[in-house]
Amino acid sequence: MRRSDRIALISKTLSENPNKVISLNYFAKRLGAAKSSISEDLDIIKNAFINAGEGEIVTIPGASGGVRYRTQRSKQDIQKFLQDFCKILQEEKRIIPGGYLYMTDAVFSPVYSRIIGEIFAQLFIDCNPTHVLTVETKGIPIALMTARALNVPMVSARRDSRVTEGPSVSISYVSGSGQKIHNMSLAKRALPENAKVLIVDDFMKGGGTARGMMELAAEFKAEVIGTAMVVTTAVPKEKLVRDFTSLLILERIDTNEGKIYININDKLL
Amino acid sequence: MRRSDRIALISKTLSENPNKVISLNYFAKRLGAAKSSISEDLDIIKNAFINAGEGEIVTIPGASGGVRYRTQRSKQDIQKFLQDFCKILQEEKRIIPGGYLYMTDAVFSPVYSRIIGEIFAQLFIDCNPTHVLTVETKGIPIALMTARALNVPMVSARRDSRVTEGPSVSISYVSGSGQKIHNMSLAKRALPENAKVLIVDDFMKGGGTARGMMELAAEFKAEVIGTAMVVTTAVPKEKLVRDFTSLLILERIDTNEGKIYININDKLL
Numbered sequence: 001m002r003r004s005d006r007i008a009l010i011s012k013t014l015s016e017n018p019n020k021v022i023s024l025n026y027f028a029k030r031l032g033a034a035k036s037s038i039s040e041d042l043d044i045i046k047n048a049f050i051n052a053g054e055g056e057i058v059t060i061p062g063a064s065g066g067v068r069y070r071t072q073r074s075k076q077d078i079q080k081f082l083q084d085f086c087k088i089l090q091e092e093k094r095i096i097p098g099g100y101l102y103m104t105d106a107v108f109s110p111v112y113s114r115i116i117g118e119i120f121a122q123l124f125i126d127c128n129p130t131h132v133l134t135v136e137t138k139g140i141p142i143a144l145m146t147a148r149a150l151n152v153p154m155v156s157a158r159r160d161s162r163v164t165e166g167p168s169v170s171i172s173y174v175s176g177s178g179q180k181i182h183n184m185s186l187a188k189r190a191l192p193e194n195a196k197v198l199i200v201d202d203f204m205k206g207g208g209t210a211r212g213m214m215e216l217a218a219e220f221k222a223e224v225i226g227t228a229m230v231v232t233t234a235v236p237k238e239k240l241v242r243d244f245t246s247l248l249i250l251e252r253i254d255t256n257e258g259k260i261y262i263n264i265n266d267k268l269l
Numbered sequence: 270m271r272r273s274d275r276i277a278l279i280s281k282t283l284s285e286n287p288n289k290v291i292s293l294n295y296f297a298k299r300l301g302a303a304k305s306s307i308s309e310d311l312d313i314i315k316n317a318f319i320n321a322g323e324g325e326i327v328t329i330p331g332a333s334g335g336v337r338y339r340t341q342r343s344k345q346d347i348q349k350f351l352q353d354f355c356k357i358l359q360e361e362k363r364i365i366p367g368g369y370l371y372m373t374d375a376v377f378s379p380v381y382s383r384i385i386g387e388i389f390a391q392l393f394i395d396c397n398p399t400h401v402l403t404v405e406t407k408g409i410p411i412a413l414m415t416a417r418a419l420n421v422p423m424v425s426a427r428r429d430s431r432v433t434e435g436p437s438v439s440i441s442y443v444s445g446s447g448q449k450i451h452n453m454s455l456a457k458r459a460l461p462e463n464a465k466v467l468i469v470d471d472f473m474k475g476g477g478t479a480r481g482m483m484e485l486a487a488e489f490k491a492e493v494i495g496t497a498m499v500v501t502t503a504v505p506k507e508k509l510v511r512d513f514t515s516l517l518i519l520e521r522i523d524t525n526e527g528k529i530y531i532n533i534n535d536k537l538l
Contacts, residue, residue, distance in 0.1 A: 005317035007273050011280035012323060048274035054281060093458070096435040102458060104434060108425065110417035136406040137425065144410045148379035156377065156406065165373060166365040189362070189371060 006031050006041050014045070014057065014069035018118075019125070019151035023066035042067055053077060070125065071118040071149055075269045078119055082247055082264045085112065089231075089248070092258045099253050101260060107202045107230060108141050116247065117145025120200060120228045123245060124150075127225035129198035131155050131191060133213055135184055139201040142230060146200050155197075157216055161185040169219045176206005176240055184212045186220070195222040204232045204246065207239030214241065231262070275300050275310050283314070283326065283338035287387075288394070288420035292335035311336055322346060339394065340387040340418055344538045347388055351516055351533045354381065358500075358517070361527045368522050370529060376471045376499060377410050385516065386414025389469060389497045392514060393419075396494040398467035400424050400460060402482055404453055408470040411499060415469050424466075426485055430454040438488045445475010445509055453481045455489070464491040473501045473515070476508030483510065500531070 010027055027038045046057040055072045059065070073081075085106070094102045106112055120142070129150060134143035135157040147154035159182065161168045170185035191197075199213045210227055217224050232239075232246035247268060251261035279296055296307045315326040324341045328334070342350075354375070363371045375381055389411070398419060403412035404426040416423035428451065430437045439454035460466070468482045479496055486493050501508075501515035516537060520530035 001317075004273060004276050004313050005320075007276050008280040008314045008317040009321050009323060011277040012284045012318070015281040015284045044273050045277045048270075048277040049281070051274075052278050054278060096433060098432055100433045100435075102433070102435055102456070104456065105422060105424075105459065108413070108423050110413055110420075110423060113413065114417065137409065137427065140406065140409045141413045141423070144377070144379055144382065144413060148383070151379075153374065154377050154379060154410070155374075158406065163367055164365065164369045164371070166369075166371055187371070187373065190374065 001031055001033065003037070003041060006033060006038070007045060010038070010041055011045055014067070017069070017151070018055075018149045019068060019070055019121070021060055021064075021066045021068045026066070071122060073119065073122060079264065079269060081115055081119075085116075086248060086262050086264060089262050090260045092260070094260060095253055095255060095258060099255050101231075101250060101253060101262075103202065103231065104138060107138055110141075113141040113145045114148075116142050116230060117147075118149045119247065120146040120198070121149030124198050124226045124228065127198070128196060129225050130196045131198070131222070132200050133157070133191070133197045133217060133222075134200050135159070135209060135213060138203070142202055143200040146198065146228070150198070155186065155190045157184045157186045157213065159184060165190075169216065171212060171216050171219065173208055173212030173215060175208040176236070177208075178206075182208075182212065184209075184216055186216055191217075191220045191222060193221045195220065196225050197222045198225055199227040200229075202230045204229045204239065204241075204244065206236060207241045207244070210244065211240040232265075270300055270302065272306070272310060275302060275307070276314060279307070279310055280314055283336070286338070286420070287324075287418045288337060288339055288390070290329055290333075290335045290337045295335070340391060342388065342391060348533065348538060350384055350388075354385075355517060355531050355533060358531050359529045361529070363529060364522055364524060364527060368524050370500075370519060370522060370531075372471065372500065373407060376407055379410075382410040382414045383417075385411050385499060386416075387418045388516065389415040389467070390418030393467050393495045393497065396467070397465060398494050399465045400467070400491070401469050402426070402460070402466045402486060402491075403469050404428070404478060404482060407472070411471055412469040415467065415497070419467070424455065424459045426453045426455045426482065428452060434459075438485065440481060440485050440488065442477055442481030442484060444477040445505065446477075447475075451477070451481065453478075453485055455485055460486075460489045460491060462490045464489065465494050466491045467494055468496040469498075471499045473498045473508065473510075473513065475505060476510040476513070479513065480509040501534075 024035045028035045132143045132147040132154045165187040167188045168185045227244040229246040231248045233250045297304045401412045401416040401423045434456040436457045437454045496513040498515040500517045502519045
């Protein structure tokens with residue numbers, strides 16, 4: 001096999017397996033080449049990716065070593081994506097009677113959810129999360145894509161508990177407005193003890209649901225290493241959770257004007 | 270930029286955007302190369318991918334043309350994956366009191382859901398689906414990954430309807446055992462008229478839920494081009510839906526022996 005063929009295949013394998021350590025032996029065996037040649041191939045790919053802002057390839061030395069590809073977007077790229085995403089969310093047709101913002105299609109899109117998941121992964125990868133936790137339903141696509149970029153399992157709590165999930169831990173939590181009590185449950189076998197959990201959801205207003213997930217994580221003796229939201233409302237300013245990261249801030253929805261005021265969180269970058 | 274650098278970057282872009290038509294102009298501009306050079310790069314990548322069983326790259330001629338990458342696994346590769354997946358699902362610890370099979374972690378895994386999604390996409394891509402439809406919750410990761418491989422939107426019905434989704438269409442449907450009536454609703458803005466829908470779910474017993482999704486699709490004047498399940502039970506043999514594709518067949522669960530009998534659907538390949 002020629003070098004150019006190997007470069008095509010190695011680039012594909014790395015892109016498809018973010019944050020997974022792949023041994024040089026694997027590539028050498030699969031591509032029928034010496035480890036030294038694979039090593040040279042990897043240097044070429046590494047430089048090509050870095051120079052194009054297409055993520056980083058890190059060599060991990062030692063017996064269990066290999067190479068690992070991680071998405072790594074520049075501040076400018078993230079800003080550009082979020083600007084475009086804001087524009088999409090500002091379309092007038094997204095205003096739902098009652099003054100809500102319809103964004104299900106956007107967070108369910110495989111294209112946007114992948115990019116958002118990669119941004120979340122990039123923001124929290126240094127905290128070494130072992131699991132991504134969300135609660136059904138709307139957070140699942142983003143949580144899945146975050147888990148994919150981190151190469152860890154995704155775990156979703158349910159609003160009800162199901163017999164097909166086996167024994168589960170349930171908690172009650174209060175919505176941010178304090179007016180409603182909800183339930184959330186997670187199958188016992190879904191999360192091992194001492195997990196390091198990244199909480200992911202699409203939308204936060206009062207923070208009740210996020211707080212609920214934190215309390216649920218505590219029941220599993222898990223450590224919450226971060227809370228990542230796609231959109232957080234500006235009001236109420238005080239949320240039930242203190243530390244969270246939000247990509248976008250929904251300032252307000254003017255139903256008379258038909259306008260949605262939503263901005264990039266300027267503390268983010 | 271050298272050819273090897275271009276090959277690394279083009280391979281990455283194609284792998285990350287399955288089924289998306291990307292113009293040669295895009296690559297030429299981004300990589301600062303003549304279209305004829307890009308064309309040669311693509312021939313190299315195309316042959317490397319094909320020879321390694323890593324999917325196909327098709328050139329689409331004309332003004333709106335370009336190249337498109339599609340996953341394309343061999344029968345042997347699919348069989349090998351499904352054998353491994355069967356082994357995972359046969360682990361004794363997966364038997365839940367009541368004789369259910371716990372498979373949430375498997376279908377929520379970013380690794381398995383991606384491969385299953387790519388297999389579903391491969392099986393149905395020639396029917397040109399415009400949307401992938403599922404119902405919350407457990408089918409969402411597989412549906413999302415199928416939608417990603419097809420490069421179409423994913424749409425999920427809900428068991429309840431939410432004010433934040435706007436006006437919706439609701440239906441009632443009967444479970445396969447005929448003992449329970451359930452509801453399912455889909456936001457009106459989620460699915461345009463005349464969509465071509467691929468129904469995806471993780472598990473089917475009687476087929477009531479799948480039938481519900483077909484009826485819901487009909488309310489949206491959508492055409493159902495296929496129904497794809499990860500696991501279907503062998504009993505009851507007669508389901509409420511006639512045409513469906515299942516990767517695996519769950520023969521039975523022996524709670525006394527602690528054994529799960531699950532096989533690859535031999536009609537599949």
